[in-house]
Each structure stands twice: as C-alpha cells, then as structure tokens.
Amino acid sequence: xRPLLSKLALAGLALLAPATAxxxxxxxxxxxxxxxxxxxDVRDDVGQLADKDPDATSTDHLVAHFEWxxxxxxxxxxxxxxxxxxxSGKPLPPDAVLLTFDDSLESFYTRVYPLLRxxxxxxxxxxxxxxxxxPEGKRMPYNGSDCDRSCFLTWDQVAEMQKSGLxxxxxxxxxxxxxxxGNPQGNQMPAxxxxxxxxxxxxxxxxxxxxxxxxxxxxxxxxxIAAHTGVRPRAIAWPYGSFTHVGQDVAASLGMDISFSLGDxxxxxxxxxxxxxxxxxxxxxxxxxxxxMRHQARVDPTRAVQVDLDYVYDADPAQQDRxxxxxxxxxxxxxxxxxWLQAYADPDGDGVANAVYFPNRHLPVRxxxxxxxxxxxxxxxxxxxxxxxxxxxxxFPAGKDLPSLAGEPAAGGDPFxxxxxxxxxxxxxxxxxxxxxxxxxxxxxxxxxxAFMRDTDRLGPWAKNSPAQNTQALIDFTQYLAARMxxxxxxxxxxxxxxARPVLQPNAExxxxxxxxxxxxxxxxxAIMAMPQLDQQTDRIGWYRNLVAKVxxxxxxxxxxxxxxxxxNWRTKKxxxxxDINDRIRAVQAAGGRHLGYYPDDxxxxxxxxxxIRPYISASDYPYPEPAR
Numbered sequence: 034x035r036p037l038l039s040k041l042a043l044a045g046l047a048l049l050a051p052a053t054a055x056x057x058x059x060x061x062x063x064x065x066x067x068x069x070x071x072x073x074d075v076r077d078d079v080g081q082l083a084d085k086d087p088d089a090t091s092t093d094h095l096v097a098h099f100e101w102x103x104x105x106x107x108x109x110x111x112x113x114x115x116x117x118x119x120x121s122g123k124p125l126p127p128d129a130v131l132l133t134f135d136d137s138l139e140s141f142y143t144r145v146y147p148l149l150r151x152x153x154x155x156x157x158x159x160x161x162x163x164x165x166x167x168p169e170g171k172r173m174p175y176n177g178s179d180c181d182r183s184c185f186l187t188w189d190q191v192a193e194m195q196k197s198g199l200x201x202x203x204x205x206x207x208x209x210x211x212x213x214x215g216n217p218q219g220n221q222m223p224a225x226x227x228x229x230x231x232x233x234x235x236x237x238x239x240x241x242x243x244x245x246x247x248x249x250x251x252x253x254x255x256x257x258i259a260a261h262t263g264v265r266p267r268a269i270a271w272p273y274g275s276f277t278h279v280g281q282d283v284a285a286s287l288g289m290d291i292s293f294s295l296g297d298x299x300x301x302x303x304x305x306x307x308x309x310x311x312x313x314x315x316x317x318x319x320x321x322x323x324x325x326m327r328h329q330a331r332v333d334p335t336r337a338v339q340v341d342l343d344y345v346y347d348a349d350p351a352q353q354d355r356x357x358x359x360x361x362x363x364x365x366x367x368x369x370x371x372x373w374l375q376a377y378a379d380p381d382g383d384g385v386a387n388a389v390y391f392p393n394r395h396l397p398v399r400x401x402x403x404x405x406x407x408x409x410x411x412x413x414x415x416x417x418x419x420x421x422x423x424x425x426x427x428x429f430p431a432g433k434d435l436p437s438l439a440g441e442p443a444a445g446g447d448p449f450x451x452x453x454x455x456x457x458x459x460x461x462x463x464x465x466x467x468x469x470x471x472x473x474x475x476x477x478x479x480x481x482x483x484a485f486m487r488d489t490d491r492l493g494p495w496a497k498n499s500p501a502q503n504t505q506a507l508i509d510f511t512q513y514l515a516a517r518m519x520x521x522x523x524x525x526x527x528x529x530x531x532x533a534r535p536v537l538q539p540n541a542e543x544x545x546x547x548x549x550x551x552x553x554x555x556x557x558x559x560a561i562m563a564m565p566q567l568d569q570q571t572d573r574i575g576w577y578r579n580l581v582a583k584v585x586x587x588x589x590x591x592x593x594x595x596x597x598x599x600x601x602n603w604r605t606k607k608x609x610x611x612x613d614i615n616d617r618i619r620a621v622q623a624a625g626g627r628h629l630g631y632y633p634d635d636x637x638x639x640x641x642x643x644x645x646i647r648p649y650i651s652a653s654d655y656p657y658p659e660p661a662r
Contacts, residue, residue, distance in 0.1 A: 067115070067300045068107075068326050069131045069293065071270075071310035074176070075140045079316045085177030088314045092144050099152050101319035102130060111155035112201035112268065116291055119302040130326075132156040133293060133310060135205055135270055136175075137165050139183065142190045149199050159205035159270035159293075160191060162254045188261040195262045203268040204289060207254035209247070210272040215474075216404040222474060225250075226275035237392060237472065240279065247280045248287070255287050267291060276307060278520045296524060299330045307523065332592040335370055335558065336652045337630030339421065339479075339597070342375040342390055344637055346400055356637065357406060363636045363643060364414040370652040372410050373479045373528070373630070376403045376420040376469055384448035384483060385426040393468035395429050395461050404473040411474060419477035419528060420469055424484035424511060425450035429461060438490040448483055453510045454493050463517045470518035470525070477526035478518060480511050482562065484529065486546040503546040508555045528558040528595070534568055536561055536583050549584070553593050560630065563621065564599040574620045581624035595628035596621050600641050611641040618649045 072090055079091035090098075102109065108126035115131050117123040132149075134141050137160035149156055164185045167173070172181050194200040212221025213229050225247060228237045238246070251269065259265040269284045274295025284292055296309035311329060313322065345360060347353040364372060377386035378399040389396050390403040407418040426448045429435065436452040451458045469475070484507055486492065488500075495503055511529065519525050531552055535541040542548045552559040561584065565576045577596075584590045598617055600609050618629055629650060631641070648656045 066127055067110075067118075067125055067129045067131065067302070068329065069115075069133060069300055069308055069310040070322075070326075071293070071295060071312050072132070072134045072145075073136055073313075074138050075144045077144075084316065086175075088176060088312070089316065090313060091316055094316055094318065095145070096148065097319040098313075098322055099148060099154065101323055103152070105323065109152075109154045112157050112203075112291075115302070115308075116267065119291060119306075119308075133159065133203075133270065135159045136210075137161050137186045137191070137205065139185055139190075142186055142194065146194055146200070150197070153199075155199050155201070157201040157203050157268065157270075158186075158191075158194065159203040159268075160186065160254075160258065161205045161210045161272075162207035162257045164210070165191070166257075191258075192262045195264060201268070202258055202262055202264070202266060203270055203293075204251060204254040204258060204266045204284075205270050206272055207250050207257065209250050215408070216472070217401055218405040220405055220408045222408065223273040223275040225272050225280055226277050227474070228471060240471070244279050244283055248283045251284055251287050251289070255289065268293065270310075271307070274310075274312075276523065278523055281307060281523070294524065297329055297331075298524075309524075332627075333370070334652070335595055335628040335630070336650050337371040337373055337419075337560075337595060337597070337628075338364065338367065338369045338634045338650065339373040339630060339632035340375065340634050340636070342403060342406060343378060343380055344635070345406055346378070346390070346402060353402075357409065360406070360636045361409055361413050363634075363639075364410060364416060367643060367647050368414075368651045368653040368656065369416060369630075371417045371419060371477075371630075372414075373419045373421045373632075374403070374407055374410070374475075376422050376473075376475075384423070385428050386423050387428050389465065389469070391469050391472045393472075394464045395431065396427070396465060397430070401472075403469070408474050411476075417476040417526075418474070419479045419526070420473065420475040421479040421481060422466065422469070423481045424462075424507075424514070425453060426481075426483040427451055427462060427465070432457075432461060435461075436491070436493065438486060438492070447487070450483055452491065452493060453507065454495050459510070459513065463514055466514040467517040467520060470521040475518075475522060475525070477528060477557070478515060479560065480514075480527070480529040480556075482530040482532065484511065484547075485532075487544050489544075500543040500546065501548070501551070504542055504548045504551050507546050508551060512555065526557040527555075528560055529556045530560050530562060530597075532562055532567065533564065533580055537580060549587055549590065549594070553587065553589050556593070558593055558595050558628065559590075560595045560597045562599075563596045563617070566599065566602055566604050569604075574616065577617050577620050578624045581621055581626050585625050591625065591627055594626075595630055596626045598629070598631045600631050600633060600635070608635075608640050611645040614641055614646065615649050 073088040074086055075090050075092055075095050077092050079089045107128045107130045110125055110129045110131055118125050141158055167182045169182050172179055191202060195202045206225060209225040211224050213224035215222030215227045216230050228243050230237050255266050265288050267289060268291040269289040270293040276294055281292055292307040294307045294309050295312050298309045300308045345356045347356060376390055378388040378390060388399040390400055392398055392401060410416055410418050435458050436455050438450045438452050439447055441449055486503055495506055515527050529552055531547050535545050535547040536549050563577060563580055565572045570576055584594050598614055600614055602609055
C-alpha cells in the first residue's frame with residue numbers, strides 16, 4: 034500500500050471526482066452441527082502447565098471429555114456416517130461429534146481403545162506407517178520426547194482394533210510426517226504440502242515431481258494398511274493439517290476421498306472438501322473443551338501489522354539477516370495476530386510490481402525471500418502471515434503490448450494498472466499468484482489498494498457496465514486470483530483494501546469500483562484505509578468516529594471489517610506521532626470497531642515505538658512489558 038498512497042497523497046481521492054454523475058469465502062456447511070475433534074497422545078502423567086507435549090491429553094481429562102459429551106446430549110458418530118453424509122447427503126444426528134486420533138501412538142491401544150469400548154464410542158485412528166515400521170534400536174524425537182519403537186502401535190494392534198468395528202484406520206502418510214527443505218534458506222516445511230528445494234541443483238521440484246512424491250508415499254501407506262488389516266484406507270489426515278488440492282486429488286485417486294485437516298472452521302461436507310478438525314491441546318478440561326466446541330465459529334478480534342519486505346531485503350546477506358532478526362524480535366514482542374507482508378518488490382515506490390520476492394513465471398525475482406520471512410514469522414513469532422500483493426499494478430518484461438486502464442501514471446497520481454478484462458492479463462497475473470502460493474506458506478492474501486477503476490479509464494468491454502457491475506467484475510477477478518492460490522493453499526483467507534471515500538460517500542463507487550457491502554460479502558476481511566490525509570480531510574477524531582458509524586450501519590460489517598491506520602503522513606512526508614496513532618485506535622475501539630491494524634511498521638527505526646503501540650495493537654491477554662524488579 035505504501036507506494037500507491039505516496040502518489041495518491043499528492044492529489045487525494047477528493048479531487049478525483051467522477052466525470053459523470055463470490056462467492057463468499059465462508060461456505061455454508063452441509064451439516065453445521067458436526068464437530069470433529071483431533072487428539073494425539075493420552076498419558077496418565079500430563080502436566081497441567083508447560084507439559085513437554087502440548088498436544089497430549091491426560092487419561093482422566095479424556096474420561097471427563099467423554100462424560101461431558103454424554104451428559105450434554107452429543108451424538109458420537111462413526112466415520113461411515115460422516116462419509117455417507119459427505120457423499121450422499123444422508124443426515125447426521127443433531128450435535129454430531131467424530132473422534133479422531135493421530136500419529137499411531139501406543140497409548141491409543143492401551144488407554145483410548147478400552148474407553149471407546151466402555152462407552153461404545155466410534156473413532157478414527159490415523160497411522161504413520163514409517164513410525165510403526167521403526168526398527169528396534171532406532172530413536173526419534175516426538176513432541177518433546179525421545180521415542181523408540183515402543184511409543185507406537187504394532188500392526189497386530191491396528192488390525193485388532195480395525196476388526197472391532199469401532200475404529201476406522203486412516204492414513205497419516207507413510208513418511209510425510211516430517212519437514213522438507215522448502216526454500217534456499219533451509220526452512221523445514223510440512224513435506225506433504227510444500228515443494229522440495231534441492232540445494233545441490235538450486236531448483237524446486239516441479240508440480241509433477243511433487244505429485245509423484247506424494248503419490249508414492251500415500252500408495253505405500255494405503256498398501257501397507259490393506260496388507261495388515263485387509264481393508265484399504267478411505268481417509269487421510271494430513272500431517273500438521275497442511276495440504277494442497279494437488280495432494281488431495283492424489284489421495285482421492287488412491288481411494289482416500291475423505292481427508293482431514295486442522296483448523297477452527299466449522300466443518301463442511303460438500304463434495305471434494307477437506308474436513309477441518311478442532312485440535313484438542315493444552316490438556317483442556319471438559320468445560321473448556323465444551324466452550325471451544327460451542328464457539329468454534331467465533332470471530333476473534335484481529336490485530337494486523339503491515340510490513341514492507343523491501344525493508345528486510347539487503348544485497349548484503351549479513352545485513353539482511355540482521356534486518357530479519359530485528360523484525361522477528363519486534364513482532365514476537367508486540368504479538369499481533371497477523372502480519373500482512375509485502376510479497377512484491379517496489380524499491381522506487383511507484384506502487385507497481387516490477388519484480389517479486391518469490392520464484393514465478395513472468396517477473397524478475399529480486400530475491401527468493403518471501404518464503405523464508407513468512408515461515409519465520411509463522412513459526413518464531415506465532416502470527417498468521419498474509420501475502421500483500423497488487424491486483425492490477427504489474428509491469429511484465431514480456432508484456433509491453435498488454436492493455437492498461439490509464440497508461441503510465443498521470444498528474445492525478447494513479448499507478449500503472451493492467452486491464453483486468455484482457456484474457457492474457459488475467460492469465461499472467463493469475464500465474465504469478467499461483468506461483469506465490471506454490472512457493473510459500475501464507476495463511477491469506479491481502480489484495481492491495483491498486484484494485485480500482487475510474488469511469489475515465491479505458492474500460493474496453495466493461496465500458497457499458499454500471500458502477501456496481503464493475504465493482505463485481507473486479508471482485509470476480511480477485512476471486513479468480515484467490516482460486517489460483519487455493520490450488521496450493523486451500524485454507525487461504527482473503528482480505529482487500531478499500532478507500533475510506535466509498536464508505537463515507539457510497540456514490541464514490543462510480544469512480545472507484547469499490548463498495549463496502551459488496552466487499553463484505555466477497556472477502557473474509559475488508560481493510561478500510563482509515564487515513565483521512567489521502568482524501569485531504571482534516572485528521573480529527575470525529576472523522577474516525579463517523580467512519581465507524583458508517584461501517585456499523587452495514588449489516589455484517591462488524592466482524593468482517595478492519596480499520597487500518599497510517600503511521601506516516603504521505604502529504605507532509607513525516608512520521609505520525611505514536612500518541613496520535615493511539616488516540617485514533619482508542620476512538621475507533623470505543624465507537625465499536627473490532628479489528629485493527631496499521632501501516633507501515635518501520636521496524637528498522639522502531640516506529641511506531643514498540644512499548645507505546647503494543648497495548649493498542651497486541652493480541653496478547655497482557656500486552657504490557659513485565660514490571661521492573
């Protein structure tokens with residue numbers, strides 16, 4: 034957003050008056066009452082605090098879970114019932130719960146299986162073939178423990194439980210429950226969901242090579258399960274909950290046409306989908322588990338920080354590492370819930386992507402950096418990372434003849450934007466988005482503020498459209514881009530920037546092709562640029578309160594709208610005082626705004642000041658520094 038804002042600040046949207054007066058990401062579930070629980074190890078000695086295995090459940094807590102489910106009228110269903118519901122729409126009983134257990138741990142036979150028989154509860158066990166096949170004398174780390182062969186089930190135990198009729202045996206892969214080298218920097222990413230990078234040849238595996246690797250593993254897993262139980266697996270639980278549509282298609286072709294992931298989403302049993310499961314972790318009590326089950330569809334407040342990857346990049350690798358360390362330390366201490374991370378390179382600040390930070394088919398790669406930084410932010414700082422990308426502002430070396438909406442930037446300050454109605458433009462931008470998802474681990478995508486159209490633009494076949502039709506046409510284009518990404522990141526969330534002007538003045542849709550009601554229906558989050566200086570408006574608290582009032586008047590907007598504040602004034606070229614930023618955040622919260630963010634975060638120069646901004650943007654329960662001793 035920085036590059037475009039710096040241009041628009043010169044003129045402001047107020048001066049760009051008109052010359053003339055999804056699908057939704059949240060799919061309605063077929064059976065909204067289904068809850069799928071994902072357990073792992075069950076031990077007698079699980080500690081209440083800071084246990085070495087965060088996913089372990091104590092035996093007494095599992096008994097309490099079963100008693101709670103029984104006492105509260107939940108109906109424990111079998112995998113067969115869930116599969117029938119997914120395939121034929123056969124109704125499930127109300128308040129249906131499916132129990133699943135991962136990792137083929139020995140405790141499933143010694144502690145869980147006796148309880149299943151006592152309660153007559155069906156369950157699914159997802160087995161890792163290579164762990165069951167572990168030779169005597171070999172050891173491996175497992176969730177803070179050092180495991181040998183005795184940690185895992187035997188094939189005889191697996192066969193016995195399968196024959197009982199209570200336990201469905203699913204694949205958890207044969208050997209994909211591990212990390213694989215996912216980029217040139219050596220980050221270890223889930224092997225089932227990411228392309229392998231070969232440092233010897235300096236290349237990523239191709240889509241065909243990835244599919245062949247996954248097929249070989251899953252075929253071995255399925256064959257082995259069938260050899261020991263007499264029944265081929267019909268489901269796969271993806272290791273770490275990470276998967277791709279490419280891998281999903283491979284699994285289905287091997288007979289595993291139902292698959293499970295991890296996540297808080299309410300399960301959908303539509304055809305071809307992967308069913309999310311609620312991870313049971315931290316040895317939760319029965320009451321806490323019940324709360325989580327009843328609030329699975331809750332919308333937690335978002336706290337987002339938008340970061341320029343241009344600030345991390347440096348031609349000197351040592352300096353780049355120092356920049357990255359500074360960013361990671363700051364985000365970890367600040368503890369927002371999301372980081373919106375620039376994935377394209379824009380060192381000249383014109384808002385146009387001439388290069389990107391990931392391998393792709395059409396643009397120069399300034400550095401293969403996005404994958405590394407996003408993975409480090411995810412694993413070391415504990416945040417969800419959204420890839421921030423332009424929608425139309427691309428300058429392809431081989432695309433000099435591609436049509437644009439308004440040519441090169443004019444006095445009005447609009448950036449160069451390609452024409453989204455052109456098939457070749459659509460294909461090339463779609464290729465870049467798919468390549469981004471193929472080579473990185475983003476949880477979502479932020480469509481930047483270059484996705485707008487003027488009625489004075491060269492609109493081609495869209496010239497006869499109404500403003501609302503052009504708004505929807507741009508939405509359709511972004512959803513095409515999201516669909517290209519979802520081939521590799523099926524659980525991808527979407528966010529899109531919108532200017533404040535169309536919110537405050539709905540007729541501005543005529544010269545922006547932006548509409549808050551349409552965006553709310555189309556995206557998981559709409560990020561309103563709460564930056565009055567862009568419109569040459571007076572930067573007063575009343576402006577922000579008025580903006581919130583307009584948002585709250587729109588049905589459904591509260592949970593799907595984020596207010597994004599500026600930390601830099603592009604008109605005066607000066608930083609905004611952190612006290613003023615905090616005053617604006619406080620005013621928006623007091624007026625009813627739930628989701629908050631800011632841009633830019635200048636982590637190299639500590640602006641806004643970490644200790645000052647943290648209480649206002651942190652997602653932590655206690656966002657204050659520890660008291661001095």
